[in-house]
Amino acid sequence: MYVSVERFKTMGFGIDLTDVEDYEIQAKLDEAGDEVHAITSAPMEPQPHDFRGGSITDERHDWYLGDERTKPPARSIWPWHYPILSVDSMRIDLTNNRYITIDSTERYLTRRTIEITSLAMTASGIFGAAVIPEIGLLHPQVVLDYAYGHSFTRTGVTMQKISDFVFRGPDQWWDSTATVTVTKPDGTSISSGDYTVDYDEGTLTFAADPGVNAVKASYTNKLHRSIAEAEGILAAEGLGDKETRSRGMSGLASVRVGEIAIEKDRPSRGGQTLITPAQARAERLLDPFRFISVGA
Numbered sequence: 121m122y123v124s125v126e127r128f129k130t131m132g133f134g135i136d137l138t139d140v141e142d143y144e145i146q147a148k149l150d151e152a153g154d155e156v157h158a159i160t161s162a163p164m165e166p167q168p169h170d171f172r173g174g175s176i177t178d179e180r181h182d183w184y185l186g187d188e189r190t191k192p193p194a195r196s197i198w199p200w201h202y203p204i205l206s207v208d209s210m211r212i213d214l215t216n217n218r219y220i221t222i223d224s225t226e227r228y229l230t231r232r233t234i235e236i237t238s239l240a241m242t243a244s245g246i247f248g249a250a251v252i253p254e255i256g257l258l259h260p261q262v263v264l265d266y267a268y269g270h271s272f273t274r275t276g277v278t279m280q281k282i283s284d285f286v287f288r289g290p291d292q293w294w295d296s297t298a299t300v301t302v303t304k305p306d307g308t309s310i311s312s313g314d315y316t317v318d319y320d321e322g323t324l325t326f327a328a329d330p331g332v333n334a335v336k337a338s339y340t341n342k343l344h345r346s347i348a349e350a351e352g353i354l355a356a357e358g359l360g361d362k363e364t365r366s367r368g369m370s371g372l373a374s375v376r377v378g379e380i381a382i383e384k385d386r387p388s389r390g391g392q393t394l395i396t397p398a399q400a401r402a403e404r405l406l407d408p409f410r411f412i413s414v415g416a
């Protein structure tokens with residue numbers, strides 16, 4: 121999901137992958153991606169969250185109409201997916217065929233919220249020229265189409281040669297709409313016509329050997345490294361467990377070489393499931409990305 125099979129093989133988790141098929145690695149990466157979403161409580165509606173960014177259509181939230189005598193209508197909407205990049209459309213459904221469109225000039229975006237800036241009250245308790253019907257939705261619905269995602273600018277990142285013509289750096293998922301520049305280690309510029317970019321893998325493939333073992337690249341990517349690292353850790357843990365189980369050592373806690381001793385974890389009755397150091401590390405990496413639900 122967030123780490124490709126080829127990338128995983130270069131991440132140095134100490135797992136012997138000699139006899140492991142690519143489809144097995146992919147399966148563990150998919151499981152690890154699901155675990156990343158579970159740990160972070162990533163939203164799954166109306167479309168599953170993607171930490172590389174994406175587009176959401178037909179997301180719906182209750183809208184508080186307010187009471188003109190005591191409390192004004194709600195002004196801020198907290199979309200489930202963020203950071204918010206842009207809003208394609210926003211409306212408030214009053215019935216199944218009556219709605220109010222909120223134009224781009226009437227909304228202000230922050231990283232986390234959409235705030236309506238034009239709230240001209242009317243006798244019917246809503247803004248603009250709209251009229252609220254006597255019978256309609258008990259809770260009118262805000263309907264959103266929007267884009268979300270991160271953008272990380274990387275400058276002078278070292279790309280190592282992995283074959284005669286291919287160079288790889290630490291990041292996948294480059295932004296194909298952003299400029300990529302490449303130089304040799306001494307700062308000599310390399311023409312964009314001399315190489316092609318694999319934006320998903322984050323690799324440069326040269327038409328001819330550039331004569332160096334590393335280059336420097338500047339680019340923009342869409343995924344924070346901590347997300348990829350956490351998924352890789354969890355996948356490596358899963359593959360390691362598979363190897364341990366195949367040797368009849370499931371739940372192994374320690375090994376002593378002198379006067380050989382093998383111990384297994386034995387949780388006390390009623391005790392909690394043990395969390396391995398690898399899992400704890402993955403959770404620490406994911407802590408800044410946990411989702412918190414906020415009501416308007």
